[in-house]
Amino acid sequence: MATGIFLLGSASSRVPHLRSERRKSRAGRWSVRRRAGWLRAVSEFSNTPVLVKLGLGSAVLAVAGMVLVIVAAAVGPFTIPPSLTIGILLEHLGLAETTASDAERAIITTIRLPRILLALVVGAALGVSGAVMQGLFRNPMADPGIIGVSAGGALGAVIAITLGLHAVIALALPAMAFAGAAGALALVYVVASLGGRFSMAALLLSGVAISAFIAAIISAIILFTSDLQAQREMLFWLAGGLGASTWTDIRISTPLVLLGIAIAILLSRDLNLLMVSEDEAKALGVRVVLTRNVLLLAASLITGAAVAFSGAIAFVGLIAPHTLRLIIGADHRALVPLSAIGGGLFLLAADTLARVAVAPAEIPVGVVTALVGAPFFILLLARNKSRASML
DSSP states (O other), X not given: OHHHHHHHHHHHHHHHHXXXXXXXXXXXXXXXXXXXXXXXXXXXXXXXXXXXXXXXXXXXXXXXXXXXXHHHHXXXXXXXXXHXXXXXXXXXXXXXXXXXXXXXXXXXXXXXHHHHHHHHHHHHHHHHHHHHHHHHTTOTTOOGGGGSHHHHHHHHHXXXXXXXXXXXXXTHHHHHHHHHHHHHHHHHXXXXXXXXXXXXXXXXXXXXXXXXXXXXXXXXHHHXXXXXXHHHHHHHHHHOOOTTOOHHHHHHHHHHHHHHHHHHHHXXXXXXXXXXXXXXXXXXXXXXXXXXXXXXXXXXXXXXXXXXXXXXXXXXXXXXXXXXXXXXXXXXXXXXXXXXXXHHHHHXXXXXXXXXXXXXXXXXXXXXXXXXXXXXXXXXXXXXXXXXXXX
């Protein structure tokens, strides 16, 4: 009798455990089916026509962008109601009138709106540059700074701060940063062409070497600068930030960025062929050397323009195009323009978070993109490693 009771008790004690195991098994199967369904949907969407992908992607990102612009214009140390924010934005476009006060108008149109637009411009530049670099190097891990352009821009800015040029000439800092980016690109090209043979592998290695060399020079300048205020400005600029954005910055940077993006879009079909094989691209009529050099120059141009006005901002050119590539595929005819929109929205979201996270203080946006971008990218690779390995 006692033995029967014991066996009955043992069996009944195992029932909750068995139920728990069944629930876990069902949950695991559901999770696998959900993931498989998501991957199937992504695969089907990536095989849709280019114009459909471009249209749908642009529509979704445009809606998200409008919402994000309104939020970014409304929040901050002084929060403005969304209704007034929308009214001020429409009034600025000449489409409506608003009852907002002069102070609220000034906050949005003079301080926040230039910063929002510059974030969109810089993010678009870095997103397109990242997409082009990843295509040219056939590596989804490539980013805009891979050939030393960002490092050169940083060196130019540090020299301008050390010499105090930015305090004398308003645009000395972005001008020196852009000149440094252009000089670094020229130096990398010269080094990669030594021996009379140029290749993408040589360009990549030259970029890594020149970037390390420039980083050492920047560190030496910061260490040997006796002016503590100058050191602070250098470190803050190197961390990346959009706090000093003005309408003049937008008027100067936007044409350069739009020119580079237009070139990348026009050559996106040729970039698709270059990704397959340079020999096949040449057989199909692509002027490989010219196309490759023009794309590199365009990507470097817009990266230099972005770095000149925002400082060194990481992960935008890596996350935006790589994420979109996993969703829409590797066709650059859709990937390049959508990377411009996605990169701009990613940077605007990061900058908005940087403004409000510790308000009224502010975090450099480069710190936010690194803190958010690095874990997100690792998670993205972990969840999509099988698909990422095929791209």
